[in-house]
Amino acid sequence: MHTIKKILVINSYHKGFQWSDDVLSGMEEVFYNHPEITINILYMDSKRVSSEEYYAKLRELYKLQLKNQKYDLIVAVDKFAYDFLIKYYHELFTNEPIVFTGLEQFVVEDVQKQGLDDRIYGILEKRSIPESIPMIAHMMPNLKKLYIINDASANGDDSEPFIQQAMSEHHNQFEIEYIRQSTLEELEERFSKPNKDEAVFFVRFYNDKYGNLYKNSQIASMINKSALPVFITDTLFIGKGALGGKLVPVKNVGIATGEMSIDVLDKKIPPLHVMTMVDYIYQFDVQKIKQFEVYPNAAVKDFELVNAPLTFFDKHRKFIDAVFLISPFLLFLILGLIHNIYMRVRSEKELKAIELQKNKHQQFIIQQSKLAEIGEVFSSIAHQWKNPLVEIATITQEHFYNYEDVGDEQNNQYVHDIMVQVRYMTDTINDFQKFIMPSSTKTVFDVSEAIDTMLKIINHNIKYNYIDVSIDISHATNLMVSGYKNEFMQTLLNVVNNAKDQIKESRDAKHIQRGAIRIIIYNHAKNVIIEIHDNAGGIPIECIANVFDAYFTTKDHGHGIGLYMSKLIIEDKMGGKIQASNIDDGACFTITLGNAT
Missing domain, CATH: 3.40.50.2300 (Response regulator)
Structure with missing residues (x-):
């Protein structure tokens, strides 16, 4: 059972003063995770009254309030509370440490004169x-x-x-x-x-x-x-x-103050530890x-x-979602998936018994992974379609309601704008149809073109997760390989999606500001080498040896078959090699395939 820790917060201002209320909200967010901590808040109201006579009266009042009270830490919120504490500390307290927050300037000589330099800590709020x-x-x-x-x-x-x-x-x-x-x-x-x-x-x-x-x-x-x-x-x-x-995010000042208070209580930092919020x-x-x-x-x-205005899509979200749910495209997609599974099963029955068992296992893993990823990819396509739909509606409305008397030239321009959006939608679904069709025979294909196609399909997810993707083929002379193009693209999708998920976690934890995925393709010893780097912090050392094992996952809701399927495709079906390692700021997956020529 934790020992109860008591914190006294002296707030320079009154309750309802937004700046200090936001700071206190950030502190309370931190203290919420420490049930052993109790806090008491005193409001000085220095914005309304700040005379020396008032502070003298306040000192007498606090003497009565704090009599026979013992605290483990005092927090001074902003300058008035800090100056008050420094001036009257020896009358009100004994040896309690002080954490100040919100000051823009700190002069160490001031606390040394009062003999308080062995118990002062603080957060400076430096405005930009x-x-x-x-x-x-x-x-x-x-x-x-x-x-x-x-x-x-x-x-x-x-x-x-x-x-x-x-x-x-x-x-x-x-x-x-x-x-x-x-x-x-x-x-x-x-x-x-x-x-x-x-x-x-x-x-x-x-x-x-x-x-x-x-x-x-x-x-x-x-x-x-x-x-x-x-x-x-x-x-x-x-x-x-x-x-x-x-x-300056004011609530973050409070969060930093709460975290420093915990460190002071745990004696993790030395006195006169003063941090500037940047x-x-x-x-x-x-x-x-x-x-x-x-x-x-x-x-x-x-x-x-x-304070962005609602878009056409936001205003009519339910209607558009309903259209997508009942659209022929969705029906066609479901029928296509069922047909693909049926064709795979019928084809496998014609193989010999030993090959049947192996291929059933591999095809099951591949199809299960595609079904697991299909929701995310379809969501990406749906979002990519929604923007053109909004554009078409907006263009049409603007034309018919605001420009009734425009000439043929402007009419033609509106028609052209609409057709550009329609072609974008058509290209998106065509790319997706090609991607979900299984590869029945080996073909010779360009790995760079396959990577471009895969990235085009998931472009929306990558873009709106603030990830920059770059492809470097400057050191490659031969990019042609023999194998199963769509399954190879599925392997890349698994690796890139894993990188995207890890980058999102790192961004949410504020370890990085923006994600980066680098794909480097080059030739070595008659092989094509594809390296996929990310900046998400890397794979835990204890997990690297198991990342390609079936059903092994580090995600809360992961299925654990994506990388296992990738290994089967690259090594069993295409005769290549796939490996995982860590680099300076993230993970690296290396795929090695033999040249087709």
Whole structure:
């Protein structure tokens, strides 16, 4: 049974203040997995009241509240709570360690003066101020003036040096107006007129020049009314009027704080261990991108879009799904699969007894694997068809409702656009039909062309799992082999799908940002060598020797026959060799086949 650990959280602000609420939500997410931890939260309400007299009264109140209370850890949420703790620590506590979070600056001399350097840990929240201004300039090449908004609070003072540094670096490129003393009403008026050459960089604005405190909803309203694009530094106002930017995910600050708190309780890190949060994300609002015609593509490679409108497919999802469920294509696919199984069984009965047993086993494994994969491949085709259907509907609607009087030339263009989409759909189903037909006899085929065909079939799954695929044949002189083309493609599909699944797990665990599959084809000693690399972290050492065994799998819902089937196809049916190994950042499957000539 775990010993109960008690954590006291002193929050600089009041309950309902979104920034600190998001931080606390992240911490609680971590503590949820540690039932031995109990937390108590005290709210200082420093946004509303921050005088020295108030803090003195608060000290007396906390003395009464914390009397005879013993905690294992104190967490200070943001600057006000941290400064309060450092000043009154020896009156309120004994030897409890402190974890601070959300500060933008940390001065070790301050804690050394108080004799607290043996019990301080923390998370610094560094807003991406110097990096954001070049991004804004890149997204708005004609930018002539940038307004930077930062309030007159103590937090604003901590951001000040970073803002001044950024201003000094870019003052020759465009005009910069720095605003710290204003009101929301004045800001609304100032940014009420559109200008394509101006933008706003919003750092914070909770307190106005008179000391009034604004709610998040009031700030969001001001941002949303702005006739200029508003760039931000954290996730609080994304989807609420801001265009976006390089953002601090506030909840992640809380998660990092919770994880550090666990490490402090377990004595895994030394005192004065201070970590700066640089886990930024790029997010942009689709509606604001359209409104201001400011696009992130040129400035940022990987970004997320929020607040996207419903597409035609989203609006009519049930109808389209129903059409696919009852479509003749689905019936034809089922009949084709049944026919293939029947033909295989009838063909196998004509073989000799010893060959019959072996081939039945091999064909069963192959067909079972294809049936296991068919759902995923069919899903890919269905998704690839849905986009053209949406395009056809949109093109047709736009033509008939908005352009009734256009000439023959434009009519022809609409017909051409529609036919391009229809041809795409036809090519997709033709490729799929060829893929599911079994190979009855050996043929000579080009491995590069087979790989291209296989990748074309699963292109949708690869694309929407954020995986880059590259094929290198620069060192190959002869790509022709003799064997069963469709079964060879099935082998490649098994290997690539395994790589895709592992890459998805690595991305979900944030081990990698984007997946990569490299296929390298070359010749060696009259053989064709195909190497398939991924960057998903590799195969556990203890599993490499068994990956080709029947029914062996490391997946929660895996069937364990895909790679076993691949080995049967390559080694028993095509006389080649397939091996698995680990490389620097992932796994490598190597297939060796003899040249056809």
